[in-house]
Amino acid sequence: MPAFWIVLIVLGIAVAGFVLGRSRALNAVIGDRRDLHSLPNYYGWNAALKGVVPALGLLAIWLILQPMLIERAVTGLVSEQAIAEERDLGLVLADVRRVAAGLDAAVAQGLLSGDAARDLSTASDDIRATLATAGVALGSDVQPAVLAAAQRFRVLSGQAGLVMVALVLAISAGGTLYGLREVRPDFRARNVVEQGIRAILIGAACIAILTTVGIVLSLVFNTIEFFRLYPAADFFFSTTWSPSFGGGSELGILPLLWGTLYISLIALLVAVPIGLFAAVYLSEYATKRVRSVAKPAIEILAGIPTIVYGLFALLTVGPLLMKVFGDDGLGWMQAGTAVMTAGLVMGIMLIPFVSSLSDDIINAVPQALRDGSYGLGATQSETIRQVILPAALPGIVGAILLAASRAIGETMIVVLGAGAAARMELNPFEAMTTVTAKIVSQLTGDADFASPEALVAFALGMTLFVITLGLNVLALYIVRKYREQYE
Template structure:
């Protein structure tokens, strides 16, 4: 049964359980709500949640675990000679999945029956041709080992889906029956429902943490594979980034890290002063009429897609800088050889970050108690002195957080860098030269028809993990500084 039908069945069953549980509670109290321990709705929610939540959790876990178990078993059926030289098992498994999908489509369209799909034998080109009839394209002829693995994959998937449907259905019906049988006017339904909702809230909070752990572990394992193939000393202490996908590549993170920090620094030089001054004006000096117009217009910048900013950098800002600093430009210095440069990407990225700094800083400044302003003004301070010596120190921890958010956004930006900064990995202090960043190289290394068996591809995971660790360290340091300042201020 398709998953959508299983979910629909669970929802219908939970709605029926809500109605039945509520009615049973009324019946046990002879229709008198005052005799019930809880409100009638809680009895219905208890039956509905007991029926729905465990079944949905089992369904989600089953959908995650079943493909991994099936692929692990099917991969063990593939002999070593099936894997082409220079390739890996994952590419062969992708052929297995395509063949299995093709057999399913062929059965649905009547090209073959379930029995023929399970027992079909091939001279290779025959199966490829028959799958081509239903639009499944294969890069090469189907080997008999791959066909047998695909048939086993289909069989295991079908049995697993049937078992999932039965288990989930029985669990939902059993939960409904159990909760319904316990429903009476003295049952503490409100306590049970509130504990259940609390458990769901805790689970939702844990999902974010577990997702982060999963992301880190996935990068960590691939990074370990990378360092088995490439020297870690060259990665962390080398000076050249030159992947060639033919071996003997120089894969040092330092040129990429320099470009990332340089572009982010220029972006923050643009975004922090403008955004912070805009926030101070809007919160402390602007009238309500001006604020109601200026703040939404400023926040429009946050909704512009980054690809649009990239086009703006490539077509407008870059050529404008060329007219000033390029060969024959107004400055007459010839420092800029192309429209792509660190300064181009930094300026446009800074414009993109202005609403991040201004909106968050504005909200933080407005959260400073008005009593502090009134006390300062009452002691004879001017408005500017109140802003400098009272409001800004009180709001500084939050403003630091806003700046860190903007910095994280700058470090993770890709499209503006691709179109505005170029793709050259090197050390240079000239902001008018082309450079690149870590995120751009991650995209580049994983783009194209590549497999995860070469250091030139696996280096993307090492870059991502290193960037994650550096960002985490900066955030921890900033949090420590903010807490120390807050202690002194309080």
């Protein structure tokens, strides 16, 4: 049974528990709510929460652990093949999952029966053609060990799915019944419900923290593995980026960092003045009617997908720059993909980040500072320059640093607008690339995670993570250190 239907059934049990719990509480006092410790709804929520929270918690944990445990169970069937073919075990297991999904699709579409899927053999059946008919394309023929592991994967997944459904529904029904049994006039339902909600909020916060820890650890472990295969000194100090999956790669990060910082600098040179001036106008000069229209219009830029910005850079900004700086103009630009193209478009994308944050910060400056300046005879422009902006400067600097972090992590605009050349040039009309673009290129296709050419993506990601984390910490430090001077 799909998880979606399980969730719907559990929610249905919870709704029934809420209705019955509320009704049972009212019946216990013959309709006189004053004899209840808590409002009737709290008794209903108590039954509903005890029916839904443990069940959905078990479902989430089960869905996370089940594939891992099943993969471990079938690893022995494919490990010898992976060693014989000198392939990464993870890639072989990915083939197993793909074949298992294809068999499930074939059975669901009626192309195969359940027994036929279990009895397939690479010796007598064209597995690749069968799965292609079901809509699952494979890059190579299915090996016997992979097929056996996929069939075992399907069997274990089916058995685990049945057990999961039974346990989740049993826990949901049992929790709801337990909540209904607790209903009595002196039961402190409100306290229990509030403690339960607090536990849910704490759990959500822990999930967010653990997710961050998991991301960092995955980067750290793979980065350590990369540095076991490739010298750290060559990675950090070499000026040549020339990966080759056949061997003999030069994986120096300096050209990528230079391109990243160069494009980000141009983007900030575009976004900071425009965004800051827009924020000053909206907060100090614009009427309420103009502000109600202009502010949402500027913030629409933040909602545009970055792939659209990339297409805008490739199809519009690049050709326009070529007309001015290309062969028909000044002759400085050889192609539409260049640092300047990506920087200009990225700067447009960052305008709402700088504008919105700066606007909120400027509006947070106490009105008493404005009134004091006007009382001393200063004009509005003098008040803005000498009072408001200095007071808001720490927050504005923080907003700029956050925008810089966003620029450093951008990918699609760089891929489509800046080109793919890893070089260290001062000419902004030359094609260059960034760290994020090379992370994508190194992990595109069937990457062999036992090679430094694939693992270098994690080292690049870790370097980028440290840089952006440093900028964010610096922004928070500046805001917190100087904010209290004007409160």
